[in-house]
Amino acid sequence: MWWLAPAFGHLAHSPGRVDSLRFALRTASVDTVRVLLLNELAYELTQTDPLATIGYGKQALQLAQELRFRRGEGWALVRLGSGFREAGNYPAALQIGLQGLRLAEALRDPALQGRALNALGYLYWEQGNSRPALAYFFRAKVVAEKSGNVKLLTRVMGNIGNVYEQLQQLDSALFYLKQGFAMDAREHDLTSEMGDAAMLGNVYAALGNPQVAQVYYRHSIRRAQIGHVTFALCRAYLGQARLFERLGGARADSALHFAKQALAAGQQGRYPKGILQASQFLATAYAARGNNAAAFRYLTLASATRENLFGLAKMAQVQALDLRERMREDELADQQRLAAAQRRQLGLGAALLAAVPLLLLLWRNNRLKQQANQQLYTWSKNLAAHRDALRTALADLKTAQDQLMRREKLAFLGELTAGIAHELQNPLNFVANFAGASAELAAELLAEVSRPVLDRTALENLAADVQLNQEKIRQHGQRASSIVKTMLEHSRNGAAPRLPTDLNALVEEALMLAYQNLCGSDHAFRAYLHTRLDPELGPVPVVAQDLSRVLLNVCANALYAVRQRALAAVSGGEPAGYEPTVVVSTRRAASGQAVEIRVRDNGTGIPKKLLAKIFQPFFTTKPPGEGTGLGLSLSYGIVTQTHGGTLTVASKEGRFTQFTISLPCEIAGLEAPQSWQLQQDVAIG
Incomplete structure (x- = not known):
């Protein structure tokens, strides 16, 4: 029967096919056939009605388990996981997807295994977790090539291209997406063709070729409208919106139009990731146009969707599932080693039986067998204890994650408060000094007035001095008020819109604040701070309080590194004459579409083997008690x-470390990139 073959992609998810499957389901008399039909219905509705996919997947899974139909149960787990993914329930999708892979x-x-690997890779890509996504896709590619599954390979090639586009490795993305797009046409896989066309549009747009990008976007939209596939419509419309926003001018209104089309498609197809991206784009676009009411409305929608998809609780569940999967793989490897040991033991027993005539040898081999059994028993006991310890560690890890998240936020606020208090002291000292001087001048003024003969010139001079002191008090009071206002902005919680911001001022403030914090804890520490800020940078759309946290963290790390090297120089571990130096620079990228912030220090540097780990949660090179990671x-x-x-890093151990932050700048009116310009050079020693 044609509907019983597992589908990896075909012409379209048409209502006629869904109706045919439903009719076949109503008339099917064999339960195993019903399981396969339910799985096919779940697959057909994945991209258009994920809630229906979840419903049919659950029915198929329950029936397959009752029948002990293992193959049908495996397909039901894969379909159900895809439904949860499209509905935005990533923890459930990961848990069920891993069960499907194990089965x-x-x-x-191989067909079921390849589909399960591809679905897990797609899930990690949706979450923006590129490394495990690539690992699963390449495993799926190997399975598809070995088994000759061309339809699965068609999907996998495009998906690999999607991950490379997410990593901004555009040449690799173009290579795999073109192969996937060509295979889509040969295999008549309309769903994959629509998705690959939209992603090719994104790649060509990023490469600065808007004409070719438009061709692929329109192709994706045209094909998606035929099959009523809303996720592809959402991606293609959003790609066009981003392209027109970058082009600017008369096309700015078109950008808003296509972004709204993308949002409507995402909402119609219950596609949470598309809703998040479209609402974020609309919030930023309306904010740039000064329409704060519309920007706030879309920002509220984006925040709610982001919390639903990427809330801390859900991400903690995903991390816990990842850890359990690694534990399962370790346990499987241990079981394989144990089985190998048992096979060796059986071989030893066979050798003993063959040597029965040689009694002495038999006695010796029996003794060896007893020793091997004892070692095997000890090994099994240790493995059981190791598994128990890992399960306990998993529970402790989940608790520690929540505690460390709260601790990191409180630590940042504490550092900020300490720096602000140190900076407030200067204007307050000035206020106190000028107030004392004003009191003395007021006393002199009273004395002068009480004289029988008034000296007008003296009175005018005293009054002018009092007025000047009052102006100084007012200026320094305003400075203190500005500092407090800045502190309140930094401590504010919750999502905030990206607004045009003076990036140079933000960088200078973070550098000085980090330096004052370190000097407050180590009064003897001094460093040379150099700022090379592009005066033509212009406003950049950022979330100021969030980016300030990033800059403060990176600057604090740079100052910590030069302080550690300076301490080593004092103890004789470094050549004499070492000068702790931190250089902070801003510029616009050559493309004119981004700005760069570089923080470079001549501190201890980072070992090459640790560079790949520094952005991982809870990883730190600092001693215990000095950093949470x-x-x-x-x-x-x-x-x-x-x-x-x-955010990238380059370092050479014992020489330097440089962090580079690249941010998109889509503010209208930015000129072509210019050379670096030295704004100021401050040495504090």
């Missing part, structure tokens, strides 16, 4: 997710 491996079914991880999320930028 596929147990059944040694969350600062750079949270900073990476703020730069990449909140601002759509990049």
Whole structure:
């Protein structure tokens, strides 16, 4: 029967096919056939009605488990996981997807195994977690190539291109997406063709080729309208909106139009990620146009959707599931080693039986067998204890994650408060000094007035001095008020819109605040601070309080590194004459579409083997008690997710470390990039 073959992609998810499957389901008399039909219905509705997919997947899973139909149960788990993913329930999708993969491996079914691997890779890509996504997609590619599953390979090639586009590795993205798009046409896979066309539009737009990008966007929209596939419509419309926003001019209104089309498609298809991206774009676009009411409305929708998709509780569940999966793989490897040991023991027994005539040898081999059994028993006991310890560690990890998240936020606010208090002392000292001087002048003025003969010139001079002191008191009072206002902005919680901001002022403030914090704890510490800020930078759309946290964290790390090297120089571990130096620079990228902030220090540097780990949560090179390992991880999320930028690092151990923050700048009126310009050079020694 044609509807029983598992589908990996075909012409379209048409209402006629869904109706045919439903009719076949009503008339099917064999229960195993009903399981397969339910799975096919779940697959057909994945991109158009994920809630219906979840419903049919649950029915298929329950019936397959009752029948002990293992293959049908495996397909039901894969379909159900895809439904939860499209509905935005990532923890449930990951848990069920891993169950489907384990069952596929147990059944040694390459078609089911390849589909399960592809679905898990797609799930991680949706969450923006590129490394595990690539790992699962390449595993799926190997399975598809070995089994000759061309339809699965068609999907996998495009998905690999999607991940490389997410990583901004555009050449690799173009290579895989073009291959996937060509295979889509040969295999008549309309769903994959629509998705690959939209992603090719994104890649060509990023490469600065808007004409070719438009061709692919329109192709995706035309094909998606035929099959009523809302996720592809959402992606293609949103790609056009971003393209027209970058082009600016008369096309700005078109950008808003297509973004609204994308939002409507995402809402119609219950596609949470599309709703999040479209509402974020509309909030930013309306804010740039001064329409704060519309910007706030879309920002509220984006915040609610983001919390539903990427809330701390859900991400903690995903991390816990990842850890459990790694534990399962370790346990499986241990079981394989144990089985190998048992096979060796059986071989030893066979050798003993063959050597029965040689009694002495038999006695010796029996003794060896007893020793091997004892070692095997000890090993099994240790493995059981190790598994119990890992389960306990998993529970402790979840508790520690929540505690460390709260601690990191409180620590940042504490550092900010300490720096602000130190900076407030200067204007308050001036206010106190000028107030005392004003009191003395007032006393002199009273004395002068009480004289029988008034000296007009003296009175005028005293009055002028009093007036000057009052003006100084007012100026320094305003300075203190400004500092308090800045502190309140930094401590504010919750999502905030990206607004045009003076990036140079934000950078200077973070550098000085980080330096004052360190000097407050180590009064003997001195460093040379150099700022090279582009005076033509212009306003940049950022969330000021969030980006300030990133800058404060990176500057504090740089100052910590030069202080550690300076302490080593004092103790003789470094050559004499070492000068702790931190250089902070801003400029516009050559493309004119981004700005860069660089923080470079001549401190201890980072070992090459640790560079790949520094953005991982809870990883730190500082001694126990001096760092939580969350600062750079949270900073990476703020730069990449909140601002759509990049955060990279370059370092040479014992020489330097440089962090580069690249942020998109879509403010109208920015001129072509210019060379670096030195704004100021401050040495504090």
